[in-house]
Amino acid sequence: MSFPIVRNRRLRHTAALRSLVRETVLTADDFIYPIFVTYGMNVKEEISSMPGVYHFSMDRLEEEIRRVTASGVKAVLLFGVPEHKDAEGTSAYDPNGIVQEATRAVKNWAPELLVIADTCLCQFTDHGHCGVVRVHESGAASVDNDASLELLVKTAVSQAEAGADVIAPSNMMDGFVYAIRAGLDEAGFEHIPILSYSVKYSSAFYGPFREAAHSAPQFGDRKTYQMDPANIREAMREAESDVAEGADMLMVKPGLAYLDVLRALKENFDLPVAVYNVSAEYSMVKAAAANGWIDEQGIVLELLTGMKRAGADLIITYHAVDAANWLAGK
Ligand code: PBG
Secondary structure (H helix, E strand, O other), rough: OOOOOOOOOHOOHHHHHHHHHOOOOOHHHHHHEEEEEEEOOOOOOEEEEEEEEEEEEEHHHHHHHHHHHOOOOOOOEEEEEEOOOOOOHHHHHHHOOOHHHHHHHHHHHHOEEEEEEOOOOOOOOOOOOEEEEEEEEOOOEEEEEEHHHHHHHHHHHHHHHHHOOOEEOOOOOOOOHHHHHHHHHHHOOOOOOOOEEEEEEHHHHHHHHHHHHHOOOOOOOOOOOOEEOOOOHHHHHHHHHHHHOOOEEEEOOOOOOHHHHHHHHHHHOOOOOEEEEEEHHHHHHHHHHHOOOOOOOHHHHHHHHHHHHHHHEEEEEOOOHHHHHOOOOO
């Protein structure tokens, strides 16, 4: 026998062979596309730190929804920029709030398109935190876990009432999955699944999103509820408690710097696992592409393939529509 004994290159010889043995294949079915909705008329305004991503007013939303469905993407994640913010985030659970209105409109235009509602308070609170802030006698302020749960349950139920197909709580309070499950069941929404942002790190990668959603905390940071990027065993505890509380799907967020965590969740739990390819991951690619430093399509498809290979069953990404079009050769 001649040398080398093993010739791995044999299976790379032609495109047909390579596709025959390909282990990971991206499809439009994998993607969830986030959309930002705002008040006003005739608004389609590019978010400066996220080229290609826009704020849409309700009257311009339909064209974007048509673009999504034409690409083959089957799910959107809706974020709203409210007109009014207050300490308790009341616009988050207003039956006529911006996310609720947008949900109704989208389900009307495209009944087959899955609408996922992000359940959090930070876009709706004047202090920008994901829950209710309590100021202690010492003057120190903290986010009150259990008081926040009540408002998050109201938010989730109002989103389901508006027609949301999936509730995705991103607030990182303890017990939120159980509280929301119980609230949904009580309101007759026992069939609505919860996609829990189970493992959400306190990350610098959310910067452009906070600009887009006007949701930066006005004091302090989110480190008392979002996770320390250094920890992975803690991620297992977060996922375990969500499973015990009735989550239907788990999520790891952000993606790129946390693929080991994604893999660990996939190996240790049998629920579908989502990854959120967050705003700064998107913006970095767009900036480099705008400078002509990288091949955008090649980089994006490679990154998304890497996330799927690492274990993602679903990928939330601002690249979703472009990627779906590229995959279809458009
Ligand atoms: C709301 C929320 C955030 C993101 C999704 N939902 C921001 C945050 O936690 O500060 C970030 C998404 C992104 O960066 O693309 N809590």
